[in-house]
Amino acid sequence: MNWKTFLALLWRDARVARRNFVPLLLQTFLQPMMFVFIFGRVMVSSGYMPAAYKSLLLPGIMAISMIFTGVWAVAMPLIAEFQFTHEIEDRLLAPIENDWIAIEKVLFGAAQAVVAGLAVIPAAWLLLRPGVDLHLQSPLLFVGVTLLVAFFSACGGLALGCSISQTQIGLMFSMVLTPMIFFGCTYYPWSALANFPILQKVVLINPLVYASEGLRGTLVPQFPHLPIVAVLVALLVFDALFLMVGLRQFRHKAVT
Amino acid sequence: MLAGIRTRDLRKVYTSPPPMAAGGGFVPRRKNKNQPAREIVALDGLSLDVTGGEIFGLLGPNGAGKSTTVGILTTRVRPTSGQTWIGDYDVWAQQVEVKRLIGVVAQRPNLDFSLTAREILLFHGAYFGIDSRTRTARATELLDRFKLSDRADQLVRGFSGGMMQRLSIARAMMHDPQVLFLDEPSAGLDPQTRLLLWEIIREYNQSGKTILLTTHNMEEADALCQRLAIIDHGRNIALGTPAELKASVPGGFLLRLRFGTHSSSLLEQLKTLAGVREVRRHTDSENGADVYADRGGPLVSEIANLAATTSVELSDVHISEPSLENLFLHHTGRSLRE
Numbered sequence: 001m002n003w004k005t006f007l008a009l010l011w012r013d014a015r016v017a018r019r020n021f022v023p024l025l026l027q028t029f030l031q032p033m034m035f036v037f038i039f040g041r042v043m044v045s046s047g048y049m050p051a052a053y054k055s056l057l058l059p060g061i062m063a064i065s066m067i068f069t070g071v072w073a074v075a076m077p078l079i080a081e082f083q084f085t086h087e088i089e090d091r092l093l094a095p096i097e098n099d100w101i102a103i104e105k106v107l108f109g110a111a112q113a114v115v116a117g118l119a120v121i122p123a124a125w126l127l128l129r130p131g132v133d134l135h136l137q138s139p140l141l142f143v144g145v146t147l148l149v150a151f152f153s154a155c156g157g158l159a160l161g162c163s164i165s166q167t168q169i170g171l172m173f174s175m176v177l178t179p180m181i182f183f184g185c186t187y188y189p190w191s192a193l194a195n196f197p198i199l200q201k202v203v204l205i206n207p208l209v210y211a212s213e214g215l216r217g218t219l220v221p222q223f224p225h226l227p228i229v230a231v232l233v234a235l236l237v238f239d240a241l242f243l244m245v246g247l248r249q250f251r252h253k254a255v256t
Numbered sequence: 257m258l259a260g261i262r263t264r265d266l267r268k269v270y271t272s273p274p275p276m277a278a279g280g281g282f283v284p285r286r287k288n289k290n291q292p293a294r295e296i297v298a299l300d301g302l303s304l305d306v307t308g309g310e311i312f313g314l315l316g317p318n319g320a321g322k323s324t325t326v327g328i329l330t331t332r333v334r335p336t337s338g339q340t341w342i343g344d345y346d347v348w349a350q351q352v353e354v355k356r357l358i359g360v361v362a363q364r365p366n367l368d369f370s371l372t373a374r375e376i377l378l379f380h381g382a383y384f385g386i387d388s389r390t391r392t393a394r395a396t397e398l399l400d401r402f403k404l405s406d407r408a409d410q411l412v413r414g415f416s417g418g419m420m421q422r423l424s425i426a427r428a429m430m431h432d433p434q435v436l437f438l439d440e441p442s443a444g445l446d447p448q449t450r451l452l453l454w455e456i457i458r459e460y461n462q463s464g465k466t467i468l469l470t471t472h473n474m475e476e477a478d479a480l481c482q483r484l485a486i487i488d489h490g491r492n493i494a495l496g497t498p499a500e501l502k503a504s505v506p507g508g509f510l511l512r513l514r515f516g517t518h519s520s521s522l523l524e525q526l527k528t529l530a531g532v533r534e535v536r537r538h539t540d541s542e543n544g545a546d547v548y549a550d551r552g553g554p555l556v557s558e559i560a561n562l563a564a565t566t567s568v569e570l571s572d573v574h575i576s577e578p579s580l581e582n583l584f585l586h587h588t589g590r591s592l593r594e
Contacts, residue, residue: 002352008382015379016370086366090376090427093330094383095356256270256333 005096009104017112028069028116032061033123039187040128055133056223058124059215060186063149065120067184067208070113070153071160071177074105078161079169082253092254102158102250106243109154110147117146134219141228145214148235152207155239158246162253184208189216191224207238258308259343259357259434259466261329266338268299268324268490298324299335300490306468306483308343308434311461313481314470315580317590321490322470323363326439329468330360342435356384359433363440363470365420367412373423374399374408377430384431391430398426401456417444425453429460436460438469442476454480474580486584493587501583506533507550509575510582513559516569518542522562529558539589548586552577 017024040057043049081088091101125132136142164172183203185193190213193200203209214231216223225231271294299321306312314322327333329340331351340347345354368376374395381391399408402422412420421444428436438457442450457480461467471477477484478498486494486501494501502508515522523545526535531549538544549555552575563570576582585591 002385004385005383008379008385011382012368012371012379015375019370085369086362086364087368087370089332089360089362089366090368090380091383092332093355093358093360095352095385096383097352255331256327 001100002096005094006100006104009091009094009096009101010108013104013108017108024112027072028065029120029123031068032065032120033127036061036124036127040124044131051131052133052223054128054131055220056189056216057187058121058128058132058134059219060184060188060212061124062117062120062219063184063208063211063215064181064186066113066117066146066149067153067156067180067211068177069116070109070150071157073112074109074154074157075161075164075172076169078105078158078253079164079166082162083166088254098251098254099247101254102247106151106154106158106246109157110150113150113153114146117150133222135221136219137221138218142215142218145211145218145228145231145235148232148239149211149214152211152235152239152242155242155246156207159242159249162246162249180206180208185212189213189224190226207234207242210234210238258464260308261304261306261312261435261466261468262341263302263304263325263329264339266299266302266325266328266340267336268297268321268328268333269336270296270298298490299328299338301338302487302490302492304485304492306466308466309461309464310482311457311467311469311480313477313484314468314487315472315474315477315484315584316470316487317472317584320487322487323439324490325487326360326437326468326470330358330437331355357434358437359428359431359435360437361421361424361428361439361441363443365417365424367415367420367423367427369411369413372409372411373404373415376412376423376427380427380430386431394430394432398429402426403452418446418449421445422449422453425456433465435466435468438467440470440472442471442473450476477580484580486580486587488584488588488590494583498580501580505582505586506548507531508582509549509552509555509577510585511547511549511552511555511559512572512574512576513545513547513570514572515543515545515563516571519566519568522566522568525562525566526559529555529562531555536589546585548582 036057039049040054044051044053092098160172160176184206185203186208190200190209193203210226210231213226214228214235217225217228217231302321302325314325316322324333328335329342329347331347331354335348342354342357345357347354368379371379377395377398378391381394386394399405402425404419404423404426407415407419412423415423425438425441442453445453457467469480481498483495483497484501485492494504496504523535523537526532526545526547531551532547533550534548536546538546556573560570581591
């Protein structure tokens with residue numbers, strides 16, 4: 001492991017992110033904010049949704065923003081760099097083990113996911129107030145859940161970015177990310193699926209369930225949520241699994 | 257320290273379509289019918305010894321295995337079997353040490369599209385741990401040397417092919433590597449830029465650096481390389497200095513003949529003409545023959561006379577002077593440009 005090279009790789013990604021700041025911002029916030037506005041503001045003020053929904057919605061929106069940002073920040077550049085511009089070749093020839101190049105991507109993606117997740121809270125709060133009822137009981141636990149969620153989204157981005165081809169990007173969104181979001185207990189708590197017992201079990205393979213439920217459990221514990229220990233264990237398992245799969249796929253792409 | 261390159265019995269068999277790191281473009285070969293059809297032998301026992309400090313050329317047609325060789329030597333392609341060393345380092349086992357020693361210009365542009373030309377050089381320098389002051393100075397010097405200063409602070413997205421190629425070479429030299437790999441370096445460059453590149457390559461070599469370049473351009477191989485290996489179907493078929501290699505072609509001159517009909521007796525008689533060293537029937541067409549001789553034009557009338565006396569029509573004659581092209585043809589029966 002060569003720190004100088006690793007830091008230079010991080011610095012390069014930061015430079016590119018700074019250059020693309022505005023599109024990045026719109027991409028991260030536009031969709032969740034519209035959702036927050038329609039469901040949290042329009043539907044609630046017109047009486048179609050109870051006022052408490054505002055608080056229930058916020059952790060879910062935060063989870064979506066984080067997953068979307070983490071996956072996007074890692075997967076999209078990798079798809080382009082491996083298959084279109086081939087620009088990753090320069091980094092693969094830098095004096096550092098190839099695995100660290102993948103890990104750098106994951107760290108940078110995770111950092112972007114954390115920023116996106118934390119920025120959504122004040123933005124949504126501004127859009128929804130009054131009536132958002134956050135109870136941050138254990139900041140440490142909240143930080144832990146946030147970091148685990150950010151890390152698995154970035155690792156998922158690594159696995160996806162090294163597995164799918166340019167022509168399958170549309171499919172990645174419609175077949176992977178959209179079902180994950182809708183069946184990820186983002187707009188409703190997991191307990192709301194009680195009337196659909198089979199579905200309630202099946203959605204447990206969706207890592208986003210643990211992200212939303214974990215954030216719900218730490219931000220708005222007054223609502224029903226999965227036990228936090230189960231959430232932490234599940235997130236750790238998904239982190240390790242996605243990192244392993246992602247690194248394996250990266251090695252396949254990096255060396256033929 | 258001069259770092260050489262060694263390979264021993266390198267073999268590479270692709271079981272899937274040719275990969276990006278090898279540049280693609282292979283001619284599929286099936287050794288026996290039980291093998292799956294997609295198995296492609298790119299390298300078939302290649303051994304090379306490049307001495308530290310020399311400009312060494314790999315010459316061969318598309319699909320000969322040149323890019324795969326470069327891929328293996330630069331840690332991007334895993335050999336199926338065999339070993340490679342750069343300097344004292346085993347390429348596969350000591351990748352980081354090897355990456356420190358080498359600079360690589362890939363066949364296809366692979367510049368960082370999100371950065372400007374100057375940033376590409378600066379970040380490349382940073383990856384190699386060069387301090388800020390040195391890398392800034394070196395980037396400016398290289399941009400100037402490669403005539404890119406006026407576009408230095410623009411994103412490379414809008415660069416022409418030739419500019420991208422120049423920047424790729426500048427980037428490969430940025431960390432002053434001991435061994436420089438250039439895969440088809442002058443493809444797509446105009447003649448003037450090609451001469452500039454040759455000059456830069458020679459100059460870089462004079463500072464004690466080893467250079468391995470691949471090309472299918474005779475002129476380039478002849479002008480630049482101190483030694484050459486001619487590669488075909490993943491095997492080394494000839495090795496030596498350009499002069500030695502050219503001298504190894506019988507006679508030097510090559511006359512490619514085409515007749516109206518095939519006549520074995522005519523081919524036998526051709527061999528008796530003064531100065532003719534070797535006569536070979538074309539493998540691809542029945543009615544053609546290659547005559548290797550120590551003279552060119554003066555032979556044509558004698559050949560025409562001989563054809564007339566055997567009632568065979570001489571339909572086409574092509575004369576080549578001594579060249580690496582003739583050499584390749586002599587060894588493989590195929591033209592490099594085919």
